[in-house]
Amino acid sequence: ETGVTQTPRHLVMGMTNKKSLKCEQHLGHNAMYWYKQSAKKPLELMFVYSLEERVENNSVPSRFSPECPNSSHLFLHLHTLQPEDSALYLCASSPQGSGELFFGEGSRLTVL
Amino acid sequence: QKEVEQNSGPLSVPEGAIASLNCTYSDRGSQSFFWYRQYSGKSPELIMFIYSNGDKEDGRFTAQLNKASQYVSLLIRDSQPSDSATYLCAGRSNDYKLSFGAGTTVTVRA
Numbered sequence: 001e002t003g004v005t006q007t008p009r010h011l012v013m014g015m016t017n018k019k020s021l022k023c024e025q026h027l028g029h030n031a032m033y034w035y036k037q038s039a040k041k042p043l044e045l046m047f048v049y050s051l052e053e054r055v056e057n058n059s060v061p062s063r064f065s066p067e068c069p070n071s072s073h074l075f076l077h078l079h080t081l082q083p084e085d086s087a088l089y090l091c092a093s094s095p096q097g098s099g100e101l102f103f104g105e106g107s108r109l110t111v112l
Numbered sequence: 113q114k115e116v117e118q119n120s121g122p123l124s125v126p127e128g129a130i131a132s133l134n135c136t137y138s139d140r141g142s143q144s145f146f147w148y149r150q151y152s153g154k155s156p157e158l159i160m161f162i163y164s165n166g167d168k169e170d171g172r173f174t175a176q177l178n179k180a181s182q183y184v185s186l187l188i189r190d191s192q193p194s195d196s197a198t199y200l201c202a203g204r205s206n207d208y209k210l211s212f213g214a215g216t217t218v219t220v221r222a
Contacts (some may be wrong), residue, residue, distance in 0.1 A: 002155070042214045043156075043198075043202075045210065045211075048208040055208050056154070056208050081195075090156075097159075099146050099204040099210050100146070100161065101210065104155060105156070105207075106155050
């Protein structure tokens with residue numbers, strides 16, 4: 001238990017579906033991250049929120065839409081995804097300005 | 113050019129031996145470096161970080177940093193089967209951006 005909880009753990013969706021991934025952290029951190037992990041590839045930083053403001057957006061397609069309503073919760077809204085978006089999506093949190101990330105268990109996404 | 117590069121492995125070492133993992137980075141603005149361990153089917157967890165040139169030891173782990181050569185390494189002494197995992201090297205260039213390598217898979221043979 002890392003203090004970062006992600007739901008759902010597994011998600012299968014069609015290309016026309018809309019779904020959301022949820023992340024919640026209980027560590028009192030004020031920075032939250034979405035990373036994408038594909039087989040044999042480096043972790044790709046997607047979005048970073050610090051104090052509920054988006055501070056990094058790594059040229060992610062608009063079919064991925066993040067939302068951070070407060071410092072404990074982070075969402076990733078998914079819409080009209082492509083099969084190549086199938087991956088493990090990892091949420092993480094950290095104290096502000098720290099590289100010590102605490103990861104959730106991930107949401108395994110399959111796009112049919 | 114990848115920002116952080118690691119040998120993908122697999123690196124196979126006998127139990128009790130030293131496992132040596134290497135990482136190079138291209139961004140000279142990177143100030144601090146992190147090693148994460150990821151067991152199969154699990155999420156990454158931080159095992160060490162290093163900011164200054166030289167060695168940093170924590171139990172059986174030693175991280176080494178050489179900023180002039182843009183080189184980071186991790187040594188695992190007295191390797192145990194429980195050390196079998198993928199090790200991710202990461203460099204931080206600003207408050208929020210951590211660039212990861214693809215990871216080195218280590219297998220410790222009993």
